[in-house]
Amino acid sequence: MDRPVHFEHYYDAARARGDWGQARHWLQQGARAGDPFSCGQLGLWLLLGHAVNRNDRSGFQLVRSAARAGLPEARRLIATLYALGRGVKPNWEQAVDWLVRGARSGDPDPARQLAFLLPTALAGERRALLESAAKSGDVIAQRRLQRDGQVNAAPRMDWRRIRQGASRPALIRGSIKTVSESPKLHQREAALSPDLCDYLICVAAPFLSRARVNDHLRGTELVDDSRTNSFAMLSLLEGDVVTTGIDFMLARMLGQPPKNAEPASVLQYSPGEQFAPHFDFFEPKAPVHAAQIAAAGQRVMTCLVYLNNDYVDGTTRFMNTGFEFKGEAGTALFWRNVDSTGLPDRSTLHAGLPPTSGEKWLLSKWFRDRPYTQVSTAS
Numbered sequence: 001m002d003r004p005v006h007f008e009h010y011y012d013a014a015r016a017r018g019d020w021g022q023a024r025h026w027l028q029q030g031a032r033a034g035d036p037f038s039c040g041q042l043g044l045w046l047l048l049g050h051a052v053n054r055n056d057r058s059g060f061q062l063v064r065s066a067a068r069a070g071l072p073e074a075r076r077l078i079a080t081l082y083a084l085g086r087g088v089k090p091n092w093e094q095a096v097d098w099l100v101r102g103a104r105s106g107d108p109d110p111a112r113q114l115a116f117l118l119p120t121a122l123a124g125e126r127r128a129l130l131e132s133a134a135k136s137g138d139v140i141a142q143r144r145l146q147r148d149g150q151v152n153a154a155p156r157m158d159w160r161r162i163r164q165g166a167s168r169p170a171l172i173r174g175s176i177k178t179v180s181e182s183p184k185l186h187q188r189e190a191a192l193s194p195d196l197c198d199y200l201i202c203v204a205a206p207f208l209s210r211a212r213v214n215d216h217l218r219g220t221e222l223v224d225d226s227r228t229n230s231f232a233m234l235s236l237l238e239g240d241v242v243t244t245g246i247d248f249m250l251a252r253m254l255g256q257p258p259k260n261a262e263p264a265s266v267l268q269y270s271p272g273e274q275f276a277p278h279f280d281f282f283e284p285k286a287p288v289h290a291a292q293i294a295a296a297g298q299r300v301m302t303c304l305v306y307l308n309n310d311y312v313d314g315t316t317r318f319m320n321t322g323f324e325f326k327g328e329a330g331t332a333l334f335w336r337n338v339d340s341t342g343l344p345d346r347s348t349l350h351a352g353l354p355p356t357s358g359e360k361w362l363l364s365k366w367f368r369d370r371p372y373t374q375v376s377t378a379s
């Protein structure tokens, strides 16, 4: 009789020894044998290009087979992949369908995501989803319910209405205003609802680490006194269907192709923390930056979305004229980092000034001049 092979254990042991070659071997063996854990893990490695050549299509297919076998992490990831269109054509219905499957099996994460995708007309369903996620320990759902207080909607779990009602975050009506001429800066109020601002803060909070700057000489990232705040990048594993929807909505608002966007970052400043004057474009004259431009394109546009109100000072300052900006929660400020010929616009030199009390939270999004594939990100 064949003895069962515990691929996951062999993989874990190899990984604990730091032997990535052997770890990959066991994942490949396991995936060939249809082991759900191995499929999910190898799929993720292929999507990230970790210890294997990146291959989105194969990564997607392996993660999908792990999701079909019922692995909760794979179900969450497949929903995000469908929303993003990574390894597969973007398909909103499939993204929602996988969230519904996850939520119905009792996973709090997809239940909470669905709650944030429902329109206010489905208040009962929204409440039922939040309550179910909160009961299973989801802190974002717990916080949201607390903020809602004694909202009168009776919980109602109608999966058909949830499936049909879950929609991409949409722009609230509003207009764009130019608030500075040099550099040319544009403001859009209410780009994000207070709900979504809060969602981003909560999703990013567990992933915060000290922000880094790019070393112009070596091309590496380093911790430096010029940038003392924290940040979290919402890449494939930290983001979800809701944050992907926000990304797409902001890209539409700015008239930029979503594929040109770098993953969004959430920035957090405690009192006294700052981001000293800097440019967001890559410096074509610096050899490592020139290589970055050649490999992955220039950073042509920046969009900041202010996520909260309860802090003092902490404006964004533009050094050319001394113009300072502080948006209400949900307000976007955006600008082009290059002129009409594609050359750096040096009037965009700017800084994140320190708040003197309270925490400042901000979403930062950069767009390249071509579809973006990660090549050692730089800040």
Ligand SMILES: O=C(O)CCC(=O)C(=O)O
Binding pocket: 267, 275, 280, 302, 304, 314, 315, 316, 317, 350, 351, 352, 353, 362, 364
């Ligand atoms: O924190 C701010 O106000 C500015 C952030 C910033 O400069 C950036 O993300 O490039």
